[in-house]
Amino acid sequence: MNMIMSKNMLKNTMNMLKRLCSAGLILLGMVSILAVSCKQEEIIEPEFPATKIEKTLSPGETVRIEFDANLDWTLKVTGEGAGNYFGIFDAGMLETTLSGAPGKQSVEVGFTDDLEFDTDRVCTVTLTMKDITKEIATLTKLRGERVLNVYPAIPSEEGFPQSGFEYSDTPSTDLTLLTFEGSTDYTLPVKVVSNFPWTLATGSEFVHASTQESSEEVTELILSLETVESLANGKTLQMEFIASGSTESASVPVSLTVPAYGDRLEVELASSLYFNKDAELKMPTGGYSFQPALMYVLGGHDYNLLAVEWNAEKEYYEVSLPDWIMSVKRFNSDGYLQKSTLEVVVSENEGTDRYADLLVLPPSLSKLTPSKVCDEQGLTILPEYRKYLVGRLVQEGIRPDFVGLDSSADNYKAILEKSPEDCEWLKKEYDTDQVYKLTYSDQYSLAQLTFTPGFTSFDIKDYNLSNVSGSFWLELNPFARNTRGLVYMDPSAYKAVEGEKPTSFIVFYSDEEKTKVLGVLACVYDTEASGGSAGGSDTISISSGNGTVNKLSAGNDVFDIINSNIGISEIYEVTVTTRKTVLKSTVELWGGMIYGLDFMELTDGSFTAEGYSETEIAVKVSPAVTEFTSCLIILAGANGSPVAALYYSFDPSGN
Secondary structure, three states, rough: HHHHHHHHHHHHHHHHHHHHHHHHHHHHHHHHHHHHHHHOOOOOOOOOOOEEEEEEOOOOEEEEEEEEEOOOOEEEEEOOEEEEOOOEEEEEEOOOEEEOOOOOOOEEEOOOOOOOOOOEEEEEEEEEEEEEEEEEEEEOOOOOOOOOOEEEEEOOOOOOOOOOEEEEOOOOOOEEOOOOOOOOHOOOOOEEEOOEEEEEEOOEEEEEEOOEHHHOOEEEEEEEEEHHHHHHOOEEEEEEEEOOOOEEEEOEEEEEEEOOOOOEEEEEEOOOOEOOOOOEEOOOOOOOOOOEEEEEEEEEOOOOOEEEEEOOOEEEOOOOOOOOOOEOOOEOOOOOOOEEEEEEEOOOOOOOOEEEEEEEEEEEHHHOOOOHHEEOOOEOOOOOHHHHEEOOOOOOOOOOOOOOOOHHHHOOOEEEOOHHHHHHHHHHHHHHEEEEEEEEEOOOOEEEEOOOOOOOHHHEEEEOOOEEEOOEEEEEEEEEEOOOOEEOOOHHHHOOOOOOOOOOOEEEEEOOOOEEEEEEEEEOOOOOOOOOOOOOOEEEEEOOEEEEEOOOOOOHHHHHHHHHHHHHOOEEEEEEEOEEEEEEEOOEEEEEEEEEOOEOOOOOOEEEEEEEEOOEEEEEEEEOOOOOOEEEEEEEEEOOOOOOOOOOOOOHOOO
């Protein structure tokens, strides 16, 4: 029994040992595994790029960073502005951090395209693996370059348009303000192309810009000049386009030339330079008026009018200033360069005709005297000053009568009048003050006339101022080299209606071409020698034309109708046989309105009325009117109030 137990005990012991050995082997294996595992962790270390990248990049430029990560990794960019101005470009996004698993990697890192002119941007790129961080790249952003170009506008011959300027294709740093004939403005439109916002300093308080600052890429503006005396001699200014918001002093210079305008001068003669002896100016429409001769002057305040008197008798220029010519400059503002009016007047002339050449001189020559602008002999104005010559001023002197009665001859029943009232219209018609009226009151009347000076040619004209030839009721027999002449009138040969006084005219000329009128002689046959109108009236008479004038009074049918409708008591019945009739008034006239007999304004042109002088009005009848026709004419005075009403009738049967 003990032996069996011993065997069983031995067996149990052996099994236990087997179990123990198995357990020991397992434990030994676990220890071995642990030992091997500890050995691998010590070997795997992060592997970083061997070379650090260092580059300088332009705005918008990137680099690709490539590396082979043996462990999980994290890439990070740092620096001022990271994530805004630079970073990791990943799937269209700008990131500051990017992570990934082991393996080959390619990451794009760089700067945005923002232009920065005053800030340095540095991007630092780090790589982290297994808690180890290394700097693998340093990127520096180049500062942006400020670029600003100015393109001047291209003018036409007339100047710049109001808008839609055409600009040069080439930028310029040397600009010049421009002006054009007739303009006092100095301007220059420009186009500014810039990659930075700017503020413009023009270089002078007198140079102005329509736009003084801009943040746009393209800006159009107009430079203009305030013309002042301090810049009259011209100057080159330094403009600056100053960078807005810059922490550093930054600008683009552009020169601007202001042309000299101190001696600029443009003169326009706006009237005649012809005065009569009474100091009245000859008007464009004929006649004379107390008005100054006018010039429009574009120039500086200090220009000067120089009058150089011409001695017509001795044919040379006087060295002394003529005291009979006066001038006044009238400016519209205080501006140095502007358009002004130069008024020239003369004093009354009690001597012979006198003459003076007028020069308008720029400020630099304003001190010149007649002796300085003429040659030594005083025969001509020096060539360098002729460009300033405006014209010759002429003033008539006291003239002897062109027509006179020869006192040595037997002048039978002949009346000679100078400038009679009913012949004033001839002065305007022929632009002369030598107008005379010769009246014969008997069929045997005869006058021998004197002419001073003698005439060269003459025309005889009928009542309508049309030339006549051949046999006519009026004749002139000149002799003594056309310094004497006999005038014959044959009233029986004059075709006229009853009551009309025979009237015709002789026009005398100083040349064969008949361009220069010496005088006009109205020849009238009047047995009553009244010299008045055909009908006569208180206010209205016929100055030129054939017809009758009758003043109406209460009780007359025509008077009563007109008076009751219009309220005018000065009413005349005027019947004419000429299509153009000049009516004269004893009061100044402003104009005339024409109405039909229905008191409606007449607008068909059958009758028209226009001012002929201050006291005369010409009434014309259209050729379309072929039968006896009447109208109503209301004459207005200078104050616009009615003067008279005319029951005006045209009778073609009297032609």
